Amino acid sequence: MTEVAQRSDYTFKFNKNIGRHGWLRLTPAYSVKLVQELVEETPRNAMILDPFSGTGTTGVCSAESGMHCHLFDINPFLIWFGNTKCAKFNESDLNKTKSRVYKLFPSLQDQANEENWVPPIHNIERWWCGHTLPILSGLRTLIEKEFGEPGECKYANLVWISFCRLIIETSSAAFNHVSMSFKGGVTRFEVKQIEKIFSDVLELIIDSAKYKFPGTASVFNADSREMPSIDNCTYDHVITSPPYPNRMSYIRELRPYMYWTKFLNEAKEAGQLDWKAIGGTWGTATSKLKEWCADNVTLPEELYTTCERISRCDNKNADLMGRYVHKYFHDMHLHFASLRGRLNAGAKLDYIVGNSTFYGIHVNSETLFEESLRMLGYQEINSRVVRKRNSKKELFEFCVTARWNG
Numbered sequence: 001m002t003e004v005a006q007r008s009d010y011t012f013k014f015n016k017n018i019g020r021h022g023w024l025r026l027t028p029a030y031s032v033k034l035v036q037e038l039v040e041e042t043p044r045n046a047m048i049l050d051p052f053s054g055t056g057t058t059g060v061c062s063a064e065s066g067m068h069c070h071l072f073d074i075n076p077f078l079i080w081f082g083n084t085k086c087a088k089f090n091e092s093d094l095n096k097t098k099s100r101v102y103k104l105f106p107s108l109q110d111q112a113n114e115e116n117w118v119p120p121i122h123n124i125e126r127w128w129c130g131h132t133l134p135i136l137s138g139l140r141t142l143i144e145k146e147f148g149e150p151g152e153c154k155y156a157n158l159v160w161i162s163f164c165r166l167i168i169e170t171s172s173a174a175f176n177h178v179s180m181s182f183k184g185g186v187t188r189f190e191v192k193q194i195e196k197i198f199s200d201v202l203e204l205i206i207d208s209a210k211y212k213f214p215g216t217a218s219v220f221n222a223d224s225r226e227m228p229s230i231d232n233c234t235y236d237h238v239i240t241s242p243p244y245p246n247r248m249s250y251i252r253e254l255r256p257y258m259y260w261t262k263f264l265n266e267a268k269e270a271g272q273l274d275w276k277a278i279g280g281t282w283g284t285a286t287s288k289l290k291e292w293c294a295d296n297v298t299l300p301e302e303l304y305t306t307c308e309r310i311s312r313c314d315n316k317n318a319d320l321m322g323r324y325v326h327k328y329f330h331d332m333h334l335h336f337a338s339l340r341g342r343l344n345a346g347a348k349l350d351y352i353v354g355n356s357t358f359y360g361i362h363v364n365s366e367t368l369f370e371e372s373l374r375m376l377g378y379q380e381i382n383s384r385v386v387r388k389r390n391s392k393k394e395l396f397e398f399c400v401t402a403r404w405n406g
Protein backbone atom coordinates (compact mmCIF):
# COMPACT_ATOMS: atom_id res chain seq x y z
CA MET A 1 0.00 0.00 0.00
CA THR A 2 3.05 2.36 0.23
CA GLU A 3 2.46 3.76 -3.26
CA VAL A 4 -0.66 5.63 -2.05
CA ALA A 5 -0.04 9.39 -2.03
CA GLN A 6 -0.47 11.65 1.00
CA ARG A 7 -2.99 13.86 -0.91
CA SER A 8 -2.95 17.14 1.05
CA ASP A 9 -5.90 18.20 -1.14
CA TYR A 10 -7.89 15.60 0.81
CA THR A 11 -7.22 17.27 4.21
CA PHE A 12 -7.95 20.48 6.12
CA LYS A 13 -4.97 22.13 4.33
CA PHE A 14 -7.06 22.41 1.19
CA ASN A 15 -9.97 23.80 3.28
CA LYS A 16 -8.11 26.77 4.75
CA ASN A 17 -8.62 29.36 2.05
CA ILE A 18 -11.95 28.43 0.60
CA GLY A 19 -14.71 30.68 1.85
CA ARG A 20 -16.62 29.48 4.89
CA HIS A 21 -14.63 26.25 5.00
CA GLY A 22 -11.60 28.30 6.04
CA TRP A 23 -13.24 30.16 8.96
CA LEU A 24 -11.73 28.10 11.76
CA ARG A 25 -9.34 25.29 11.77
CA LEU A 26 -10.07 21.90 13.25
CA THR A 27 -7.34 19.41 12.44
CA PRO A 28 -9.59 16.46 11.74
CA ALA A 29 -11.95 18.39 9.40
CA TYR A 30 -12.12 16.31 6.27
CA SER A 31 -11.54 17.50 2.77
CA VAL A 32 -14.01 19.76 1.02
CA LYS A 33 -12.96 18.26 -2.30
CA LEU A 34 -13.76 14.73 -1.22
CA VAL A 35 -17.12 15.77 0.25
CA GLN A 36 -17.98 17.77 -2.87
CA GLU A 37 -17.32 14.64 -4.95
CA LEU A 38 -19.61 12.59 -2.69
CA VAL A 39 -22.35 15.25 -2.64
CA GLU A 40 -22.21 15.46 -6.43
CA GLU A 41 -23.17 11.81 -6.79
CA THR A 42 -26.27 12.28 -4.59
CA PRO A 43 -29.58 12.54 -6.49
CA ARG A 44 -30.75 16.18 -6.51
CA ASN A 45 -33.87 15.78 -4.33
CA ALA A 46 -32.14 13.54 -1.79
CA MET A 47 -31.70 14.31 1.90
CA ILE A 48 -28.14 14.14 3.23
CA LEU A 49 -27.12 13.27 6.80
CA ASP A 50 -23.83 13.79 8.63
CA PRO A 51 -24.07 12.16 12.09
CA PHE A 52 -20.60 13.51 13.10
CA SER A 53 -20.74 17.13 12.00
CA GLY A 54 -17.49 18.59 13.42
CA THR A 55 -16.99 21.90 11.62
CA GLY A 56 -20.00 21.27 9.39
CA THR A 57 -18.09 20.57 6.15
CA THR A 58 -20.81 18.24 4.84
CA GLY A 59 -23.50 20.83 5.63
CA VAL A 60 -21.72 23.64 3.80
CA CYS A 61 -20.90 21.44 0.76
CA SER A 62 -24.49 20.17 0.59
CA ALA A 63 -26.03 23.65 0.90
CA GLU A 64 -23.59 25.01 -1.70
CA SER A 65 -24.77 22.32 -4.11
CA GLY A 66 -28.43 23.18 -3.52
CA MET A 67 -29.05 20.07 -1.39
CA HIS A 68 -30.60 19.71 2.08
CA CYS A 69 -28.66 18.28 4.98
CA HIS A 70 -29.05 17.48 8.68
CA LEU A 71 -26.02 17.13 10.88
CA PHE A 72 -25.50 15.89 14.46
CA ASP A 73 -22.79 16.48 17.02
CA ILE A 74 -22.45 16.34 20.79
CA ASN A 75 -20.05 19.25 21.16
CA PRO A 76 -21.99 22.48 21.89
CA PHE A 77 -19.25 24.69 20.47
CA LEU A 78 -19.23 22.76 17.18
CA ILE A 79 -23.03 22.78 16.97
CA TRP A 80 -23.00 26.56 17.42
CA PHE A 81 -20.14 26.99 14.96
CA GLY A 82 -21.64 24.60 12.37
CA ASN A 83 -25.00 26.37 12.44
CA THR A 84 -23.38 29.76 11.96
CA LYS A 85 -21.31 28.38 9.09
CA CYS A 86 -24.44 27.01 7.41
CA ALA A 87 -26.62 30.11 8.02
CA LYS A 88 -27.92 32.52 5.37
CA PHE A 89 -27.12 36.19 5.85
CA ASN A 90 -28.40 39.46 4.54
CA GLU A 91 -25.79 41.79 3.07
CA SER A 92 -26.92 45.02 4.68
CA ASP A 93 -26.98 43.42 8.16
CA LEU A 94 -23.52 42.03 7.52
CA ASN A 95 -22.24 45.52 6.73
CA LYS A 96 -23.93 46.95 9.82
CA THR A 97 -22.25 44.26 11.95
CA LYS A 98 -18.87 45.27 10.57
CA SER A 99 -19.43 48.97 11.37
CA ARG A 100 -20.47 48.12 14.94
CA VAL A 101 -17.18 46.26 15.40
CA TYR A 102 -15.06 49.12 14.06
CA LYS A 103 -16.71 51.52 16.50
CA LEU A 104 -15.25 49.43 19.35
CA PHE A 105 -11.62 49.98 18.39
CA PRO A 106 -11.11 53.51 19.80
CA SER A 107 -11.96 52.17 23.31
CA LEU A 108 -9.70 49.14 23.12
CA GLN A 109 -6.58 50.57 24.77
CA ASP A 110 -8.56 51.91 27.75
CA GLN A 111 -10.50 48.66 28.09
CA ALA A 112 -7.25 46.69 28.01
CA ASN A 113 -6.04 48.69 31.02
CA GLU A 114 -9.08 47.56 33.05
CA GLU A 115 -9.53 44.26 34.92
CA ASN A 116 -11.21 42.01 32.33
CA TRP A 117 -12.46 38.45 32.41
CA VAL A 118 -9.79 35.93 31.38
CA PRO A 119 -10.62 32.30 30.56
CA PRO A 120 -9.57 29.69 33.14
CA ILE A 121 -7.17 27.98 30.72
CA HIS A 122 -4.45 26.03 32.48
CA ASN A 123 -1.07 27.74 32.08
CA ILE A 124 -2.52 30.54 29.96
CA GLU A 125 0.85 32.36 29.67
CA ARG A 126 1.99 29.48 27.53
CA TRP A 127 -0.59 30.54 24.94
CA TRP A 128 -0.45 34.35 25.02
CA CYS A 129 2.19 36.71 26.39
CA GLY A 130 1.45 38.90 29.42
CA HIS A 131 1.26 41.99 27.19
CA THR A 132 -1.14 40.53 24.56
CA LEU A 133 -3.54 38.80 26.94
CA PRO A 134 -5.05 42.01 28.47
CA ILE A 135 -5.66 43.37 24.95
CA LEU A 136 -7.47 40.18 23.92
CA SER A 137 -9.52 40.10 27.10
CA GLY A 138 -10.28 43.83 26.73
CA LEU A 139 -11.53 43.22 23.20
CA ARG A 140 -13.63 40.30 24.45
CA THR A 141 -15.26 42.58 27.05
CA LEU A 142 -16.09 45.18 24.37
CA ILE A 143 -17.58 42.55 22.03
CA GLU A 144 -19.64 41.06 24.85
CA LYS A 145 -21.01 44.51 25.83
CA GLU A 146 -21.94 45.31 22.24
CA PHE A 147 -23.19 41.92 20.99
CA GLY A 148 -23.84 39.71 24.06
CA GLU A 149 -22.28 36.26 24.54
CA PRO A 150 -22.14 33.77 21.61
CA GLY A 151 -25.62 32.41 21.00
CA GLU A 152 -28.70 32.95 18.91
CA CYS A 153 -27.80 36.04 16.87
CA LYS A 154 -26.08 34.78 13.75
CA TYR A 155 -24.54 38.19 12.95
CA ALA A 156 -23.01 38.47 16.42
CA ASN A 157 -21.81 34.88 16.04
CA LEU A 158 -19.72 35.96 13.04
CA VAL A 159 -17.97 38.47 15.29
CA TRP A 160 -17.32 35.73 17.86
CA ILE A 161 -15.97 33.39 15.20
CA SER A 162 -13.63 36.18 14.08
CA PHE A 163 -12.57 36.58 17.70
CA CYS A 164 -11.86 32.82 17.91
CA ARG A 165 -9.69 33.11 14.85
CA LEU A 166 -7.89 36.10 16.38
CA ILE A 167 -7.05 34.27 19.58
CA ILE A 168 -5.55 31.38 17.62
CA GLU A 169 -3.63 33.66 15.22
CA THR A 170 -2.08 35.48 18.20
CA SER A 171 -1.37 32.34 20.26
CA SER A 172 1.63 30.06 20.38
CA ALA A 173 -0.46 27.13 19.07
CA ALA A 174 1.08 25.33 16.10
CA PHE A 175 -1.06 23.31 13.74
CA ASN A 176 1.52 21.56 11.66
CA HIS A 177 0.84 18.19 13.29
CA VAL A 178 -2.15 15.91 13.43
CA SER A 179 -3.03 17.45 16.75
CA MET A 180 -2.34 20.90 18.09
CA SER A 181 0.99 21.66 19.82
CA PHE A 182 2.98 24.72 20.93
CA LYS A 183 5.36 26.64 18.66
CA GLY A 184 7.70 27.15 21.61
CA GLY A 185 7.38 30.83 22.43
CA VAL A 186 4.70 33.49 22.67
CA THR A 187 4.64 36.64 20.50
CA ARG A 188 3.98 40.16 21.75
CA PHE A 189 1.21 42.02 19.92
CA GLU A 190 0.33 45.70 20.32
CA VAL A 191 -3.21 47.13 20.25
CA LYS A 192 -2.86 48.29 16.64
CA GLN A 193 -1.65 44.86 15.52
CA ILE A 194 -4.56 43.15 17.26
CA GLU A 195 -6.99 45.56 15.58
CA LYS A 196 -5.41 44.86 12.20
CA ILE A 197 -5.55 41.05 12.54
CA PHE A 198 -9.09 41.18 13.88
CA SER A 199 -10.35 43.46 11.11
CA ASP A 200 -8.62 41.34 8.40
CA VAL A 201 -10.26 38.20 9.75
CA LEU A 202 -13.64 39.88 10.17
CA GLU A 203 -13.56 41.19 6.57
CA LEU A 204 -12.76 37.70 5.31
CA ILE A 205 -15.48 36.03 7.35
CA ILE A 206 -18.15 38.65 6.60
CA ASP A 207 -17.27 38.56 2.92
CA SER A 208 -17.64 34.80 2.64
CA ALA A 209 -20.91 34.97 4.63
CA LYS A 210 -22.41 37.07 1.79
CA TYR A 211 -22.66 34.09 -0.50
CA LYS A 212 -26.23 32.76 -0.42
CA PHE A 213 -26.50 28.99 -0.46
CA PRO A 214 -29.11 27.49 -2.74
CA GLY A 215 -29.61 24.60 -0.27
CA THR A 216 -30.02 24.30 3.51
CA ALA A 217 -28.18 22.66 6.39
CA SER A 218 -28.78 22.53 10.17
CA VAL A 219 -26.75 21.02 12.96
CA PHE A 220 -28.54 19.36 15.90
CA ASN A 221 -27.34 18.39 19.35
CA ALA A 222 -27.61 14.61 19.25
CA ASP A 223 -25.68 11.51 20.24
CA SER A 224 -25.27 9.42 17.11
CA ARG A 225 -25.32 6.19 19.11
CA GLU A 226 -29.04 6.89 19.58
CA MET A 227 -30.07 8.60 16.39
CA PRO A 228 -33.00 10.96 17.05
CA SER A 229 -35.76 11.73 14.58
CA ILE A 230 -35.74 15.30 13.29
CA ASP A 231 -39.22 16.14 11.96
CA ASN A 232 -39.67 12.47 10.96
CA CYS A 233 -37.01 12.97 8.33
CA THR A 234 -35.32 9.96 6.72
CA TYR A 235 -32.10 10.11 4.72
CA ASP A 236 -30.76 8.99 1.35
CA HIS A 237 -27.05 9.61 1.69
CA VAL A 238 -24.88 9.58 4.81
CA ILE A 239 -21.61 11.42 4.23
CA THR A 240 -19.48 11.61 7.31
CA SER A 241 -16.18 11.30 9.07
CA PRO A 242 -16.57 9.86 12.58
CA PRO A 243 -13.79 10.14 15.16
CA TYR A 244 -10.91 7.75 14.44
CA PRO A 245 -9.76 5.18 17.02
CA ASN A 246 -6.58 7.16 17.70
CA ARG A 247 -7.19 8.76 21.09
CA MET A 248 -7.45 12.21 19.63
CA SER A 249 -9.70 14.43 21.75
CA TYR A 250 -11.78 17.10 20.01
CA ILE A 251 -12.29 18.85 23.32
CA ARG A 252 -8.56 19.04 23.85
CA GLU A 253 -8.03 20.41 20.34
CA LEU A 254 -10.81 22.96 20.71
CA ARG A 255 -10.19 24.08 24.27
CA PRO A 256 -8.84 27.58 23.49
CA TYR A 257 -11.96 28.38 21.44
CA MET A 258 -14.30 26.70 23.89
CA TYR A 259 -12.95 28.54 26.95
CA TRP A 260 -12.90 31.98 25.32
CA THR A 261 -16.50 31.54 24.09
CA LYS A 262 -17.61 30.09 27.47
CA PHE A 263 -18.79 26.81 25.98
CA LEU A 264 -16.35 25.32 28.48
CA ASN A 265 -16.07 26.81 31.94
CA GLU A 266 -13.99 24.39 33.96
CA ALA A 267 -11.65 21.47 33.39
CA LYS A 268 -14.02 18.79 34.70
CA GLU A 269 -16.63 19.69 32.06
CA ALA A 270 -14.07 18.79 29.38
CA GLY A 271 -13.77 15.21 30.67
CA GLN A 272 -17.56 14.86 30.95
CA LEU A 273 -18.04 16.02 27.39
CA ASP A 274 -15.24 13.83 26.08
CA TRP A 275 -16.84 10.78 27.69
CA LYS A 276 -19.91 11.38 25.51
CA ALA A 277 -17.71 11.48 22.41
CA ILE A 278 -17.01 8.24 20.59
CA GLY A 279 -13.30 7.60 21.08
CA GLY A 280 -13.12 10.34 23.74
CA THR A 281 -10.36 9.76 26.21
CA TRP A 282 -9.42 13.02 27.86
CA GLY A 283 -9.30 13.71 31.62
CA THR A 284 -11.97 11.83 33.58
CA ALA A 285 -13.00 9.98 30.39
CA THR A 286 -9.92 7.78 30.91
CA SER A 287 -10.84 6.73 34.45
CA LYS A 288 -14.43 6.02 33.36
CA LEU A 289 -13.08 3.73 30.65
CA LYS A 290 -11.57 1.51 33.35
CA GLU A 291 -15.06 0.84 34.72
CA TRP A 292 -16.80 0.59 31.36
CA CYS A 293 -18.79 -2.55 30.46
CA ALA A 294 -20.00 -3.34 26.95
CA ASP A 295 -23.73 -3.60 26.16
CA ASN A 296 -24.95 -7.07 25.37
CA VAL A 297 -24.13 -6.87 21.65
CA THR A 298 -22.14 -9.19 19.45
CA LEU A 299 -19.32 -7.40 17.70
CA PRO A 300 -17.01 -8.50 14.85
CA GLU A 301 -14.77 -11.45 15.78
CA GLU A 302 -11.73 -9.50 14.51
CA LEU A 303 -12.39 -6.86 17.18
CA TYR A 304 -12.15 -9.34 20.05
CA THR A 305 -8.86 -10.75 18.76
CA THR A 306 -7.40 -7.27 18.12
CA CYS A 307 -8.33 -6.03 21.61
CA GLU A 308 -6.99 -9.21 23.20
CA ARG A 309 -3.65 -8.77 21.41
CA ILE A 310 -3.40 -5.11 22.48
CA SER A 311 -4.25 -5.97 26.11
CA ARG A 312 -1.50 -8.60 26.22
CA CYS A 313 1.23 -6.12 25.14
CA ASP A 314 4.00 -5.35 27.55
CA ASN A 315 2.91 -1.87 28.60
CA LYS A 316 1.23 -0.57 31.74
CA ASN A 317 -1.62 0.93 29.68
CA ALA A 318 -2.10 -2.09 27.44
CA ASP A 319 -5.28 -3.27 29.15
CA LEU A 320 -6.75 0.24 29.04
CA MET A 321 -5.93 0.60 25.34
CA GLY A 322 -7.56 -2.76 24.61
CA ARG A 323 -10.68 -1.42 26.34
CA TYR A 324 -10.41 1.84 24.43
CA VAL A 325 -10.46 0.10 21.06
CA HIS A 326 -13.26 -2.21 22.20
CA LYS A 327 -15.43 0.73 23.31
CA TYR A 328 -14.75 2.73 20.16
CA PHE A 329 -15.97 -0.04 17.82
CA HIS A 330 -18.76 -0.98 20.23
CA ASP A 331 -20.04 2.62 20.06
CA MET A 332 -19.70 2.76 16.27
CA HIS A 333 -21.65 -0.51 16.08
CA LEU A 334 -24.44 1.05 18.20
CA HIS A 335 -24.41 4.01 15.83
CA PHE A 336 -24.70 1.83 12.70
CA ALA A 337 -27.52 -0.14 14.38
CA SER A 338 -29.46 2.96 15.37
CA LEU A 339 -28.89 4.60 11.97
CA ARG A 340 -30.95 1.91 10.18
CA GLY A 341 -34.23 3.37 11.47
CA ARG A 342 -33.44 6.74 9.90
CA LEU A 343 -32.58 5.58 6.37
CA ASN A 344 -34.67 5.34 3.23
CA ALA A 345 -34.48 2.09 1.30
CA GLY A 346 -31.52 2.32 -1.10
CA ALA A 347 -29.67 4.85 1.10
CA LYS A 348 -25.91 5.05 0.56
CA LEU A 349 -23.34 5.37 3.34
CA ASP A 350 -19.88 6.94 2.92
CA TYR A 351 -17.72 6.88 6.07
CA ILE A 352 -14.25 8.41 5.97
CA VAL A 353 -12.18 6.78 8.69
CA GLY A 354 -8.54 6.16 9.54
CA ASN A 355 -6.87 3.01 10.81
CA SER A 356 -4.50 3.08 13.78
CA THR A 357 -1.90 1.06 15.65
CA PHE A 358 -1.40 0.35 19.35
CA TYR A 359 2.03 -1.01 20.35
CA GLY A 360 2.53 -2.16 16.77
CA ILE A 361 -0.83 -3.98 16.63
CA HIS A 362 -2.89 -2.82 13.65
CA VAL A 363 -6.45 -1.71 14.23
CA ASN A 364 -8.13 -2.09 10.87
CA SER A 365 -11.00 0.36 11.14
CA GLU A 366 -12.14 -0.31 7.58
CA THR A 367 -12.56 -4.08 7.95
CA LEU A 368 -14.10 -3.68 11.41
CA PHE A 369 -16.64 -1.16 10.06
CA GLU A 370 -17.34 -3.44 7.11
CA GLU A 371 -18.01 -6.40 9.39
CA SER A 372 -20.25 -4.39 11.76
CA LEU A 373 -22.25 -3.19 8.77
CA ARG A 374 -22.57 -6.75 7.42
CA MET A 375 -23.74 -8.08 10.78
CA LEU A 376 -26.38 -5.34 10.90
CA GLY A 377 -27.84 -6.18 7.48
CA TYR A 378 -26.27 -3.50 5.28
CA GLN A 379 -25.34 -4.52 1.74
CA GLU A 380 -22.90 -3.65 -1.09
CA ILE A 381 -20.21 -3.07 1.53
CA ASN A 382 -16.68 -2.18 0.50
CA SER A 383 -13.85 0.21 1.23
CA ARG A 384 -11.15 2.05 -0.68
CA VAL A 385 -8.06 3.95 0.41
CA VAL A 386 -8.57 7.71 0.14
CA ARG A 387 -5.08 8.79 1.12
CA LYS A 388 -2.02 7.98 3.13
CA ARG A 389 -2.02 9.87 6.43
CA ASN A 390 1.52 9.78 7.63
CA SER A 391 4.86 9.28 5.97
CA LYS A 392 6.28 7.04 8.72
CA LYS A 393 3.58 4.66 9.76
CA GLU A 394 1.12 2.60 7.83
CA LEU A 395 -1.73 4.95 8.48
CA PHE A 396 -4.36 5.44 5.82
CA GLU A 397 -7.70 7.06 5.44
CA PHE A 398 -10.45 4.90 3.95
CA CYS A 399 -13.87 5.50 2.54
CA VAL A 400 -16.11 2.69 3.75
CA THR A 401 -19.31 2.49 1.73
CA ALA A 402 -22.49 0.48 2.10
CA ARG A 403 -26.12 0.50 1.11
CA TRP A 404 -29.24 0.08 3.23
CA ASN A 405 -31.94 -1.70 1.28
CA GLY A 406 -34.44 -1.81 4.14
Ligand SMILES: C[S@@+](CC[C@H](N)C(=O)[O-])C[C@H]1O[C@@H](n2cnc3c(N)ncnc32)[C@H](O)[C@@H]1O
Pocket residue numbers: 026028029030031051052053054055056057058072073074075078222223224225240241242243244250276277278
Ligand atom coordinates in the same frame (compact mmCIF):
# COMPACT_ATOMS: atom_id res chain seq x y z
C1 LIG B 1 -13.72 13.63 12.72
S1 LIG B 1 -14.76 14.80 13.47
C2 LIG B 1 -15.77 15.30 12.13
C3 LIG B 1 -15.07 16.28 11.28
C4 LIG B 1 -15.96 16.83 10.20
N1 LIG B 1 -16.14 15.87 9.13
C5 LIG B 1 -15.39 18.12 9.66
O1 LIG B 1 -15.13 18.24 8.46
O2 LIG B 1 -15.15 19.03 10.47
C6 LIG B 1 -15.85 13.81 14.42
C7 LIG B 1 -16.94 14.57 15.17
O3 LIG B 1 -17.78 13.59 15.81
C8 LIG B 1 -18.29 14.18 16.99
N2 LIG B 1 -18.79 13.10 17.86
C9 LIG B 1 -18.09 12.26 18.65
N3 LIG B 1 -18.92 11.43 19.29
C10 LIG B 1 -20.19 11.72 18.89
C11 LIG B 1 -21.46 11.18 19.19
N4 LIG B 1 -21.60 10.20 20.07
N5 LIG B 1 -22.54 11.71 18.57
C12 LIG B 1 -22.40 12.74 17.70
N6 LIG B 1 -21.20 13.29 17.38
C13 LIG B 1 -20.11 12.80 17.97
C14 LIG B 1 -17.10 14.95 17.54
O4 LIG B 1 -17.54 15.95 18.45
C15 LIG B 1 -16.46 15.50 16.27
O5 LIG B 1 -16.95 16.78 16.02
